[in-house]
Amino acid sequence: ETGVTQTPRHLVMGMTNKKSLKCEQHLGHNAMYWYKQSAKKPLELMFVYNFKEQTENNSVPSRFSPECPNSSHLFLHLHTLQPEDSALYLCASSGLAQTDTQYFGPGTRLTVL
Amino acid sequence: GQQVMQIPQYQHVQEGEDFTTYCNSSTTLSNIQWYKQRPGGHPVFLIQLVKSGEVKKQKRLTFQFGEAKKNSSLHITATQTTDVGTYFCAGFGGTSYGKLTFGQGTILTVHP
Numbered sequence: 579e580t581g582v583t584q585t586p587r588h589l590v591m592g593m594t595n596k597k598s599l600k601c602e603q604h605l606g607h608n609a610m611y612w613y614k615q616s617a618k619k620p621l622e623l624m625f626v627y628n629f630k631e632q633t634e635n636n637s638v639p640s641r642f643s644p645e646c647p648n649s650s651h652l653f654l655h656l657h658t659l660q661p662e663d664s665a666l667y668l669c670a671s672s673g674l675a676q677t678d679t680q681y682f683g684p685g686t687r688l689t690v691l
Numbered sequence: 692g693q694q695v696m697q698i699p700q701y702q703h704v705q706e707g708e709d710f711t712t713y714c715n716s717s718t719t720l721s722n723i724q725w726y727k728q729r730p731g732g733h734p735v736f737l738i739q740l741v742k743s744g745e746v747k748k749q750k751r752l753t754f755q756f757g758e759a760k761k762n763s764s765l766h767i768t769a770t771q772t773t774d775v776g777t778y779f780c781a782g783f784g785g786t787s788y789g790k791l792t793f794g795q796g797t798i799l800t801v802h803p
Contacts, residue, residue: 620697620795621734621779634790668733676783677722679736680791 581605582683584669590689591659599654599686601669609672610652611680612644616665627652628674659690693718695782697794705802710767712797714780722783723756723763724791729776737765770801 582603591597603610612624626634627646641663643655652669666687670680694717704710714723722741726734738747740756740763747754753766763780777798781791 621781621793623790623792626790677739677741679724679739681736682733684733 581681582669582671584683584686586686587684588687590691591656592691593659593661595659596655596657598656599667599669599688601652601654601683603650603669603671603681603683605671605681607671607681608649608674610646610649611670611672612652612654613668613670614665615668615685621668656688661690664688664690693782693792695780695792695794697780697797699797700795701798701800703800703802704770706772707769710770710774710799712765712778712780712799714763714782714794716761716782716792719760720782721760724781724783725754725763725765726779726781727776728779728796732776734779770799772801772803775799775801
């Protein structure tokens with residue numbers, strides 16, 4: 579499946595580093611999402627974008643900064659992260675109807691040292 | 692806020708045995724979706740249920756949506772080793788677009 583791609587697939591960073599995660603969807607969808615998946619918690623919705631506009635910020639710390647320049651691309655900028663931020667970060671996209679399913683990318687496995 | 696609880700958290704079965712995971716929401720859902728995540732992979736959509744009391748089948752998988760649209764179940768008949776993975780239910784019941792609430796998932800292990 580190559581409908582939703584994410585880069586990098588693996589990332590190791592120190593707490594003082596700044597890095598960005600990239601997501602691209604080739605499905606013609608207008609909604610994109612960032613999720614965090616850690617060993618201790620289920621899929622946690624972080625951000626939702628509809629037509630490039632952020633419609634949901636699920637109380638995410640400001641050290642995570644999303645950017646959606648167009649409907650096909652989504653970024654997650656990371657700075658001064660904590661070790662507990664280590665997790666699998668998943669991007670997803672969907673259409674705009676309530677019944678539309680979400681298509682997930684392969685994820686970025688992030689380790690914060 | 693809306694909560695979706697899923698049980699059991701883990702299930703170990705012998706190949707050929709049946710498996711069921713249950714999903715319960717604190718609020719009425721407009722629809723519920725099921726996803727499967729293989730080890731090392733990402734969630735992949737399986738099916739969506741919309742109608743009260745709806746039952747859908749995909750080969751050995753049977754999905755049900757409760758009459759009150761607050762619970763759902765996934766049943767696998769005669770499990771195979773290819774069924775291993777984590778099964779998530781996800782409910783949509785709020786007014787915020789796209790805000791699916793995922794259950795914590797059931798990790799299925801199938802012993803050959």
